[in-house]
Amino acid sequence: MLLFCSQYADAAAHFDTQSRVFRLDGGDSTYAFGINAQDEIQTLYWGKRLPDNQQFPAAQASSGVASFDMPVNTTPQEYTGWGGALYVEPDLKITFPDGNRDLVLKYVSHNIEGDQIHVLMKDISRDVYVTLQYRMDEQTGILRRSADIENRTHQPFTIEQVASGTWNLPRGTDYRLHYVTGRWAAEGSLQEQPIHGGKTVLESRRGTTGAENNPWFMIDRTSSNDQDQGSVWFGALGWSGSWKISVEQNVLKDIRVTGGPNSFDFAYFLKSGEHFQTPYFYGGYSDQGLGGASRLLHRFEVDSLLPHAPSPRLRPVLYNSWEATTFNVNEASQMMLAEKAASLGVERFVMDDGWFGERKNDHAGLGDWYVNPQKFPHGLKPLIDKVHSLHMDFGLWVEPEMVNPDSDLYRKHPDWVLNFPGRPRTEGRNQLVLNLARPDVHDYVLQWLDKLLRDNDISFLKWDYNRNWAEPGWPSVPIEQQKNVYVDFTRNFYDILAQLRQKHPNVEIESCSGGGGRVDLGVMALTDEVWTSDNTDAYDRLFIQDGFTYAYTPAVMMAWVTDSPTWVNHRSLSLEYRFLSSMQGSLGIGADLNKWTPEDFATAKRMIADYKSIRETVQRGSLYxxxxxxxxxxxxxxxxxxxxxxxxxxxxxxxxxxxxxxxxxxxxxxxxxxxxxxxxxxxxxxxxxxxxxxxxxxxxxxxxxxxxxxxxxxxxxxxxx
Structure with missing residues (x-):
């Protein structure tokens, strides 16, 4: 007997009381899992949508493989604790104060509301509770998964490894994994490889997402060679900290994909009564190939994930002054560039680095977020008023999580950076990373950003992040809590973004990390666009943008037209070519307009007008x-x-x-x-x-x-x- 979770016949979530099977439907996909006789939560189906009247048999645990691989390793469980004879990747590993590390989770109860299912599990003897959370997107069938770990014991314990969940695919020998790698100025390199026995680990250990791997994957069959045909399973982790996705083929050739915060150097001290909420792990299915899978992700991101979804604002055509002036910004030069940008049809003018503190180069000033009085003797208002008079809105570059040792902030608070006492403090780009996990650092960053936006009519922040972590110490808290930094830093980063959005709902924010170093579904839920790469060579961008759009929508993919030849390859490309390359995403101009000819201005004006006529199709349409x-x-x-x-x-x-x-x-x-x-x-x-x-x-x-x-x-x- 199939019981619907609410009064509506088309509810997305169901539970069959006789077979103890849960089912979620959305878009053209179905996801089913059940409670087996051992009270384990077991995956039953993930694939093309099945008829509503199709029933699933009860979950039945695997028989295992001899004594070396007991059923716990070969049963496709949704969420497993590290305990018993488990050898595959666990979802949760805990060390208790008495030294015990055994954790065996069993079903307790569940709750269904609309399109959401919550399943409560508990350890067999200790008061460790885990709530598995599922929510299916009605239009795309993309399933959002997460887990909440609750400590109801009377003592704290340490989480040593935690995942948002495990995706299970049926056994097979022809699966192929697709993922993205890269580095600074070479992001978005699409990789593919067959899935064999053993484990492939995709990860970032850098404190943030990182360009060397992106937290996204697709899996298809080797028989699927058409871009728009064949079964594809895909997933993306919504986490902007260190992360890990393990793709594992077990001894029976079943496929398991487990993802969450990276377990390397990880620990989270969870006190009695506290909860640990994992990041969201999104997954979906398409029978229309890799192209169909990416189009589903694009639709989900635009309609359900981005701020102001389902109707986020189309990205305005912007001009950024960095390549024209670098750090040598001042009121007169920026006003002159604004006039030239407005003549092209640009809608947003952004002043980049160099406007604050004693910022004359990248050696000083980060952390001192006051307007430089020599460059802007009357503050930012005259420039902002000028930009507005030209019918453009105004944006500004910031790098809130960083500090130069040569700054008033660092001289006053050297303890505010990530550090291990008595050890070197490794600089990158002449800067250190503020420990955003500290409440006082969180408050400082939030307060100066809030003041900047309150005191100035700013519509846009380009939020940059130009290095990864080193010496990830937090010496001001007890030793057992110091590794909490990996989680609390990212949570505070999200909190600052969320509070700024609440206080200044009309301000848009771009996520930038020396290019595409912090692009994931976590930061995208709180920002309006992302900077794809510092590499703006229009030919290189064909490759970078190709890889980017497998996971992320062109609606957020910033693509600038810059001068030619670029610093990257010293390759000369026509202005039309550069525009057409950038017009495949969200168009920006980053060239030095002071060097353009009248013919360049005429070409650019025409191309920008053309882009506006196709902008909605490019940013919100279906990409092939x-x-x-x-x-x-x-x-x-x-x-x-x-x-x-x-x-x-x-x-x-x-x-x-x-x-x-x-x-x-x-x-x-x-x-x-x-x-x-x-x-x-x-x-x-x-x-x-x-x-x-x-x-x-x-x-x-x-x-x-x-x-x-x-x-x-x-x-x-x-x-x-």
Missing amino acids: RLMSPREGEQSVTESVSRDRKQAVAFAFLHSSSENYPFPRVYLRGLDENATYSLHLLTGKVAKNTPAAATGAYWMHHGFDVDLRGDFQAMAVTLERQ
């Missing part, structure tokens, strides 16, 4: 990767508006060779029976290309573009008639 820059000389992306009235395609050629033409472009996602007219934003198509044709024609017959030479680009739009 028609040709990947990783697979040849060409790259083509297509974005289709939600109502399928507009599509825009960007085509890029690295180099022609041997007189071969550009491959034919076959669009996707259109209404087959509707007629679409084709319009050139820039470039050429073959002479025999019809001015209008059905969606079926554009998708199945395709069309040819005329791209020859080196580093060429073009773009077309299709409008439904």
Whole structure:
């Protein structure tokens, strides 16, 4: 007998009292788990949505493999404590004051409300309670999982390892793992590898998310070779601290994916009566390939995750003054740049580093957040008023978590940084990391940011973070609590963002970490956009943006047009090429406008106007990767508006060779029976290309573009008639 969790027949969560099976439905996916005879919580199904009347058999634990791998290792449990004969990755490991480290969790009860299921588990003898939390997104079928650990014993204990949950896939030998790696200026490198016996660990040990690995994965089958076909399971961890995702094939070839805060150097001292809430671990399923999986993530992020969801503001076209002036900002130079930016149609003017304290270079000033009186003798108001008179809003660069040793703040509070007493304090970019876990540091950062926003009409903060941790000590608290720094730092970071948003609801915030070093679903829930990379070479960005968009929506992917050649590769690219590369995301300008010619201004003005006509489609539409820059000389992306009235395609050629033409472009996602007219934003198509044709024609017959030479680009739009 299937009991619905509420009075509504279409409720997303159900529980069958006879089989003791839970079921969640959303979008085109179903997730089911049950309580087996041993009172373990066991995964039953994760995949394509099944009919509502489809019942699941009761959960039945595995029989194990001889005495070496008992059933606890081969039963696909949702959440396991480290105890008994467990050898696979545990979700929770605890050390108790008496030295006991055995933890065996069993089902106690559950509660269902609407689209949420809470399952309460308890250790077999101690008052350690774990509440498993599930919430299914109705539109995309993306499931949000987390766990709450409660200490109801009469003494504190130490959590040595904790995860948000484990995703289980049925046994198979043809699974393939996709993930993203990188470094500064080379973020978003998409990797893939077969899943074999053993374990693959994706992680950051840096105190924050880190560019070298991103907390996201996709798993498909090797038989799935079309971008938009085949079964894909995917997940992303909403945590901006050190993190770990373990992808494990057990002895029966079942796949387990466990994720949460990184267990390296980790401990959390949990007092009696306290709770530990894990980060959210999101997971979803698509039968439309890697492309379909990423489109589901994009839709979920825009409609359910970002601030102001389901209708976040479209990203305005911005200008940032960094490359024009670096640290040498002043009132006159910024006003002059603002006038030039406004003439292009820019909507937001952002002043970058150098406006505060004794900030003349990167050696001093961080931590002293007062307006430099020599550069801005009348404060920021005259500049802000000028920007507003030009019909742009005003933004400002900040780096709240950092301090230069050459600063008034550090001289006054040297104990405020992460440090181990008597050990070196490693500097990166001539700066140290403030210990945001400290309540006094949290309060200081929140107070000066709040004052900055109260005293000035600022619409946007570019929140930067230009180094990772070293010496992660917190010597001002008892020894047993010092490793709490890994969690409390990130929690306080989130709290500051949340309080600023509450106090200043019209201020937008960008997450930046020397490029894309802090991009994850945790920070995205509290910020409006992210800085993708400091590498703005337009050709390199084709690769960086390709990898980025597997996990994250173009609606938050900032992409700047900067001067050519760039510092990165000393490669010269046309202004049109640079614009088209950036127009695939959220467009910004970072070039030195003082060096532009009248022809450059005319080109930029035209391209910005074109971008505004397609902005909603690019930022909120469905992204199709028609040709990947990783697979040849060409790259083509297509974005289709939600109502399928507009599509825009960007085509890029690295180099022609041997007189071969550009491959034919076959669009996707259109209404087959509707007629679409084709319009050139820039470039050429073959002479025999019809001015209008059905969606079926554009998708199945395709069309040819005329791209020859080196580093060429073009773009077309299709409008439904």
